[in-house]
Amino acid sequence: MSTAPRIAAAKCDWGHDEAGCTVLHIDMDAFYASLEVARHPEYRGKPVVIGVGNRSVVSAASYEARQYGINSAMASSRAQKLCSNGIFLPVDMRYYRAMSHRIFKEVFSRITDRIEQVSVDECYMDVSGALLQWGSPSAIGAWIREQVALRYNITCSVGIAANKLVAKMASTNAKPNGMLMIPVARHAQFVQMMPLRGIPGIGPSLERRLNAWGVNSVADLARMSLESLEQATGSALSAHGLYQAARGLDDRPVVPYTQEKSIGAERTFEADTQDMRQVCSMLRWCCDDVATSLRKRGFLARKVMVKLRFPDLSYATKGRTLDCPTDAASVLYPQCVDLLLVMMGMAPESVHAVSLARPVRLAGMSASGLVLAEETAIQPSLDDLLEEKEAERHEAVQAKSAQMQTHAKRLRGAEAALDAVRQKYGNNIASFGV
């Protein structure tokens, strides 16, 4: 859920010259909350918050709930205090992902295949090749908005501009349920009416740094020379980016990318815990959940990452690349335990320890670097094996490779059998043992 600043005055008619404005940024409005309202019409018009329990964090809030000052990443217990009559619901990521998949497939892909998916509810679209058929970028935006509302009972906002930066800022300011087209001639003016944080990528620390230089708005930023921006940021690259952004310029292309970036699972503990077994069994549950999703969608993951949130709500992540891509929980889980120990600053031998170095509030993991299983042969990388034992003879390497391949296949077979059992008797009937 976006917390980017919006300016009411920016939501106006900026003119109708669409020449060169071939980049659309589409962003669902309060996506998770809207989907819950769509399947529970009785919640319409009420404050709906996704993220329930006094131990979790808000991951989405309907616009009605935002009026109570509720924001993403706020502790749910605090949100509950701010809005005691709110409807608090658990995160149902599987449902949100499934709906996202349908919207991209059934609506967005009808326009063009030049779609860069940024997240489950957000994408850029390059419509330059679709204008002959569709007429104008705003006709495309209007059709998308109409279809999304009609088919799924949720709304989205659309920004139209000549580049990704201005298109994104336009959709942010069009929210909720709006569309803004910014003609090329007005890009600079539009951008320069924003506060610093209105530029995607300017976070609290860069904002503070710029403030110290007397720069308090994008208009101030536009008055800085490239040299002083370099001095202020300490980086030629950021200086160049800021210099361009302050003028509404951006030369990043829309890179078609539809594959999901990661699949993850996480849960908050009933009470903060330092118990190694409890945290490990949570990670095991997450691995099982993620591996099941991977297999269902035909993906293999190349990378694994562990996420921990601590009692003070700060969080840490640590990831690594796997020797060979996998969709098996039995491969993901030992990696997660290992990463957990690294994050805790504990030695690998302490895998049998009773207690972790510090208490955690939430544990989870995600799999990324997703590739389609049917396009990827499951085999360990020969490079890794060779590196491991340089002196080893070639046949030995081949034998080990074949052995690992058989092992990986067997593990996949076992977990695929688990999927079948679950499909027949329900998700909780069987779980993978360690």
Ligand SMILES: [Mg+2]
């Ligand atoms: Mg959104």
